[in-house]
Amino acid sequence: MFDYLVRRLLVMIPTLVAISIITFIIIQLPPGDYLSTLIAEMESQGENVDLAKIAALRAQYGLDQPMWQQYLLWAGGLLRGDFGYSFEYQLPVADVVGDRVLLTCVLNFGTILFIYLVSFPIGIYSATHQYSWGDYGLTLVGFIGLATPNFLLALVLLYFANVWFGTSIGGLMDPSYIDQPWTWGKVVSVLEHLWVPVVVIGTSGTAAMIRRLRANLLDELQKQYVITARAKGLPPLRALLKYPLRMALNPFIADIGNMLPQVVSGSAVVAMVLSLPTTGPMLIGALQSQDMYLAGSFLMFLAVLTVVGMLLSDMALAWLDPRIRLGGGTAR
Numbered sequence: 001m002f003d004y005l006v007r008r009l010l011v012m013i014p015t016l017v018a019i020s021i022i023t024f025i026i027i028q029l030p031p032g033d034y035l036s037t038l039i040a041e042m043e044s045q046g047e048n049v050d051l052a053k054i055a056a057l058r059a060q061y062g063l064d065q066p067m068w069q070q071y072l073l074w075a076g077g078l079l080r081g082d083f084g085y086s087f088e089y090q091l092p093v094a095d096v097v098g099d100r101v102l103l104t105c106v107l108n109f110g111t112i113l114f115i116y117l118v119s120f121p122i123g124i125y126s127a128t129h130q131y132s133w134g135d136y137g138l139t140l141v142g143f144i145g146l147a148t149p150n151f152l153l154a155l156v157l158l159y160f161a162n163v164w165f166g167t168s169i170g171g172l173m174d175p176s177y178i179d180q181p182w183t184w185g186k187v188v189s190v191l192e193h194l195w196v197p198v199v200v201i202g203t204s205g206t207a208a209m210i211r212r213l214r215a216n217l218l219d220e221l222q223k224q225y226v227i228t229a230r231a232k233g234l235p236p237l238r239a240l241l242k243y244p245l246r247m248a249l250n251p252f253i254a255d256i257g258n259m260l261p262q263v264v265s266g267s268a269v270v271a272m273v274l275s276l277p278t279t280g281p282m283l284i285g286a287l288q289s290q291d292m293y294l295a296g297s298f299l300m301f302l303a304v305l306t307v308v309g310m311l312l313s314d315m316a317l318a319w320l321d322p323r324i325r326l327g328g329g330t331a332r
Helices: 002-028 034-044 051-060 067-079 093-097 099-128 133-147 150-164 184-221 224-231 236-242 244-254 256-274 279-289 292-320
Strands: none
Touching: 002 067, 002 292, 034 051, 067 292, 093 279, 093 292, 099 133, 099 184, 099 244, 099 279, 133 184, 150 184, 150 256, 184 244, 184 256, 224 236, 236 244, 244 292, 256 279, 279 292
């Protein structure tokens, strides 16, 4: 197990290097850069452009250098913990993101926790009560969850949150706590506002998880070893938990690697609808304005989440399912 973990950690290094190169190339593909966009905007508004100042800024931040030198400058900064400079906000990237990364992590952790806590018991119930009224009702709810766009559900929940609970519309906290230091009151305000985006973002993932767990568990329950266990008088709950549920959880655990980046990227549109101070709207704005260091840092954050998520899911699968061979194949 330890050797497998070491190999996986070593593979992560070239993977992240390759992702960083691809990310930087994609960011640089559109013609021009942030300063070119700024010049075009100023000229369209009839403002005078100080070309000497623009040239000085271009030289200061290395935008006049070849792409490979710009990449080495950016990648070297990442290794030192320096994420670069945001041209749009005129601040270091680390200062720009600030609490946004913390709030994004809180939102994503809450969403993933919501998905697992809701989909796990419902999926088991639907599989063990196949074709019952409860199964039909939960299946209908799942299909509605898959078919309803997140932004539409966000608008509906915003209305009911304001009418029923008096929660202020939009944001992750009361306006009085914005740009204020963290206090217990601010934490409570975040928790009061957190449930709306968590439900909105987690609905589609929950519905998909329920359908997948139900299908996998139904397939396991029809196999001969389960029928034999029942014939020998094994209690139904133990016959369910001993092997069928463990085998059905393999895709459930494997989805951890995909769920982390999907939740982060999928929350971007919802964050714009709900006016959430997370990284999603800032990432979209950085891509639109070609703020390369800010956008690149966000994309690398998603890449790290993906790689770490895949590592966690593989380790959990290796622990959960003894059939998985860590040595690369069966012994002969």
